[in-house]
Amino acid sequence: MTLPKIKVRVMESPKTTILLLAVLAAVFNPVLSADSNCIGNTNEDDLINIDDLLAVLSAWGTCNDPCAEDLDGSGVVDNDDVLSVITAWGPCENTNPDVLFNLDFNHCTVGAYTESMLEDDWNTPAWSQGVDEGRTSITYTDNETNKALAVRYPKSEYGTSTSGAQWKLLFGSSYEWVRLSYRVQFTSPFDFVKGGKLPGLIGGEGNTGGGIPSGTDGWSARMMWRIEGAIVQYIYHPDQPEYYGEDFPWVIGGEPLFFQPGQWHDVVHEVKMNTPGLNDGSIKAWLDGELALEAESMRFRDVDDFAIDGMYFSTFFGGGNSSWATTADEIVLFDDFVIEAISTLSD
Numbered sequence: 491m492t493l494p495k496i497k498v499r500v501m502e503s504p505k506t507t508i509l510l511l512a513v514l515a516a517v518f519n520p521v522l523s524a525d526s527n528c529i530g531n532t533n534e535d536d537l538i539n540i541d542d543l544l545a546v547l548s549a550w551g552t553c554n555d556p557c558a559e560d561l562d563g564s565g566v567v568d569n570d571d572v573l574s575v576i577t578a579w580g581p582c583e584n585t586n587p588d589v590l591f592n593l594d595f596n597h598c599t600v601g602a603y604t605e606s607m608l609e610d611d612w613n614t615p616a617w618s619q620g621v622d623e624g625r626t627s628i629t630y631t632d633n634e635t636n637k638a639l640a641v642r643y644p645k646s647e648y649g650t651s652t653s654g655a656q657w658k659l660l661f662g663s664s665y666e667w668v669r670l671s672y673r674v675q676f677t678s679p680f681d682f683v684k685g686g687k688l689p690g691l692i693g694g695e696g697n698t699g700g701g702i703p704s705g706t707d708g709w710s711a712r713m714m715w716r717i718e719g720a721i722v723q724y725i726y727h728p729d730q731p732e733y734y735g736e737d738f739p740w741v742i743g744g745e746p747l748f749f750q751p752g753q754w755h756d757v758v759h760e761v762k763m764n765t766p767g768l769n770d771g772s773i774k775a776w777l778d779g780e781l782a783l784e785a786e787s788m789r790f791r792d793v794d795d796f797a798i799d800g801m802y803f804s805t806f807f808g809g810g811n812s813s814w815a816t817t818a819d820e821i822v823l824f825d826d827f828v829i830e831a832i833s834t835l836s837d
C-alpha cells in the first residue's frame with residue numbers, strides 16, 4: 491500500500507533522489523573500493539591516523555591523476571575521503587591474521603600436566619603456579635573424543651597459591667590488534683561462590699593484583715566469573731575508577747550473560763591498542779559466536795614501549811579473603827587456545 495506513494499514522491503523530487511544516492515554511495519563506497527585491506531591509509535605505515543587525515547585535507551579538490559588521498563577513487567578528494575579515514579581509524583586490518591599460538595592439548599598424555607609439558611606448550615614460561623602443586627592435568631572429554639586441560643580448585647581454598655593455576659605466555663613481540671579464542675567448561679555441579687579469574691591478554695607488566703596502571707607500565711584484560719557465573723571482562727587500565735580492575739559485563743540484548751556448568755563455551759577477546767595518550771583503543775568479546783562486549787574509547791597506554799605482548803593464563807577463586815573460597819572440589823576445563831595477530835604492526 492505504501493510503496494506506490496514512496497515511488498511517486500521520489501519521482502516528484504529528483505533532488506531527494508540524488509541526495510539519497512549520495513548517502514548510499516558514501517555508505518557503500520568503502521565496501522566497493524578496490525583495496526579493501528586498508529581503506530583510509532594514504533601511505534605505507536599500516537596505520538590510519540592524523541597523518542592520513544592531514545594528507546586528505548591538504549590534497550582537497552580535484553584529483554587529476556589517481557592520488558593516494560582520493561581514498562574512494564571518486565576523482566575528487568572531499569568529505570567522503572575524510573569519512574573513510576575516520577571510520578577506519580587505527581591499525582590496518584590484516585585479512586589473513588597471523589596465528590601466534592595454537593594449543594588443543596590432543597597431543598598430550600592423559601594424567602598430570604607437568605612443568606616440562608607446560609614449557610613445551612607455552613613457550614617456556616618464566617614461572618608458574620598450580621603445576622608443580624598437581625592442580626593441572628590432561629583429561630578426556632566429550633566421550634573420550636577430545637583431550638583438554640583440567641584445572642583444580644580444592645575445597646575451602648581461594649587465591650593463587652592454593653587454588654587454580656597461573657603462568658604467562660609471552661609472544662616475544664608486540665602487536666597492535668590481537669584476537670584470543672579459547673573454550674571453557676565449568677564441570678557440573680559448580681558453585682561459583684563470589685567469583686574467580688579466567689585467562690586474557692596483557693601488555694607491558696600485565697598489571698594485576700591492585701593499583702591503577704600509570705599509562706607507562708602496562709595493562710591486563712582477563713575475564714572473571716562473578717556470582718552465579720555472571721561473565722565480565724576484568725580490565726586493569728589507566729582510566730579504571732578504583733584501586734582494583736574494572737568490570738565490563740558481558741551482555742547480549744540488554745541481558746547479562748552467565749556461564750552454564752557442564753557446557754562448553756566459546757570465548758573470544760579482541761583487543762585493539764590505543765594511540766599512546768589517546769582514548770582510541772577498544773576491546774570486543776564474543777560468547778558462543780555472539781558479540782557480548784564492545785568497549786570503545788579505551789586507553790591502555792600513554793607510551794609505545796608496549797602493546798599487546800602476551801596472554802596471562804590466570805585462573806583461581808578470588809578475591810583476597812576466605813569469603814571467596816570454594817565450597818567443594820571444583821574443576822574447570824580449558825581447550826583450543828588460538829591467538830591471532832589481526833594487525834601485524836608492532837613496535
Ligand SMILES: [Ca+2]
Nearest residue numbers: 532533537538
Ligand atoms: Ca597511514
Ligand SMILES: [Ca+2]
Nearest residue numbers: 560564566567
Ligand atoms: Ca574521493
Ligand SMILES: [Ca+2]
Nearest residue numbers: 594596637825
Ligand atoms: Ca582438545
